[in-house]
Amino acid sequence: MDRRRMLGIAAGVVSSAVAGELIQAGFNAVLAGQPAEDEWRERVAQYGRDYMAVGANVLQTRLASDLVVMQQQLETPVMWAIAARTLAIYGKTTADPAEAIRWYNLAVTAADRSGDLDTRVWVRGRAAIALAYEGAELSTAQGYADAAIGLAERPSIGRLNALMARAHVAAGRGNVAGAVSADEDARRVFDRVASPDAEVSDTAVPPWRMATFRSMLYARLGVVDAGDAAQAEADRLRPASLARFATHIELHRGLMMARSGDRAGGVAYARKAMAALPADKRSQTLGLLLREVERVGPGCSRDLAVEGATDVESPAPR
Template identity: 70%
Template sequence: MDDLGAQLRQARTEAGVTLASVAARTCYSASHLSNVEAGRRAATPDIVLAYARALGEGDVNRRQVLGLAAGVVGPVVAGELIRVGFSAALQGRAAEEDWRERVDQYGRDYMAVGATVLQTRLASDLVILQQHLDTPRMWSHAARALVTYGKTTPNPVEAIRWYDLATTAADRSDDLTVRVWVRGRAAIALAYEGAALPTARRYADQATALSDQPSLGRVQALMARAHVAAGRGDNAGAVALDTEARRVFDHVASPDSEVSDTAVPPWRMATFRSMLYARIGMPGPGTEAQEEADRARPEGLLRFATHIELHRGLTMAKAGDKAGGVAYARRAWDALPAERRSQSLALMLREVERA
């Protein structure tokens, strides 16, 4: 049996906390965490931190027990980061073009791999990258990488810390497009999840104030403002902002073949809009957006296909069939392998259950 998994289970049971409560802090299911505790799955750093958040609030003894488990993971992760960092430094990895390609690759990988895998790799590169921030272009690469890293973190509060750091890095780049994109991406990430709406609005307002020129950053900022309006019950405002965002999108849409977190092809715009109209209870345009997303989305993007299925569950629940909508959403969640799930999906499922 994995000693770390056993320690996590001991800490949880002594604290009287259920697996479901811990699972709510991660993008992993209770069954996956059960396998971790039994030693059948690895206790990754993000899982250990989730246990820390769930068990470390209050009783000092709980934190001490969990500290033993965290101590097993911490040195291993730190040691690997140091090893990779020195290896890369000795190889002279500092070329701006090399970093641009690496950050571009993380944008592509975000669309396909699990957050845990991506976070570990990206953390290693961020340790190295911070040693080479001596030109505006390197700051722009860092800003984009920090936004992606924020997207891999397990909850919105942590994500906001990284997004704030990303906006500061973007401002050091002196690249207006990057400054707008970083804020727009952070805004839609939070607003789409229905999380931290005032912060999402702050990022969106900053992005639109920086430039009124058509860009993918502006599209995402406007869509974020539409979701914020929907979250506040301003359906007319949400629809008006969606219309404005689509006008800008017509000028800057990414090609359907471009699969990256930095791109907004038509299928991804349709995904943003699908959630918006599910949220405000307008099945007509929502169904059209869902069908467009399914029709145009490249094969293999299972996580994003599940997004649309959860939107359908939310649409059903908003239309009055709450039991059917929740059941539909849970089946979609269960059908997606645990390692492919994300914080966005977990928050959407909860929104369906609360509808």
């Protein structure tokens, strides 16, 4: 895919309300002098850190502005790799899974254009865990995960994300044995590539974040002991500043309550947790998790498939 076609796809999913501002920002940035590759690399690293604490709407505006400028510098493999990671983060700020997938596919294309194996694996793994954790578009999540795992056997954060995505896809389809097996595979990789406790970034998976992935997995499966243990670990290790991720754990607790038979109590617990988080700190993911709790129905403790998970075929990731 050439740069012009790539930009055409991107333009199709950017709101017309902000198009003028973005174009103006792009021209102003060019007139002021384009950033060097090292500066872009640091900006993207900062976006990874900001993602953990900044609300989706605020971050999306900043990302969109930089992407307009960045696309004018896609002349080296390094810049394609930087663009790929930026596009993947942008996908996480969008309003729904279908829109996110369009950005993830664009990120995959940019990653492949870069030729950088680590970036190719990471982008696919990140897209996979994003969708699977949300219980959304499970077939597409599976495709991203399988592609990431097939690209390289070397342990990496991208491979870890892909394996955890496999676990969540299996849970969403009611495959308990498959979910537990994939979780065990992911934990073996995690033991080799875990990020430091102090590293707070969307590109990192320190112990508290791994515990968050596993908390949601076992809440979906209805395995209370494993879920409780993961939630306690996440709360114990997570930096106090990450209020949004504390809310994730509270929603997991609400889901476990609902799946254990106390649907009304679980829904009330989850709604209270969401209401306590300032609106500018919320994300698409939290909204989807809350709706999952609200959709739990009678007999859910015997039916381990994720309520409301969409398994609609979408454009296949490569």
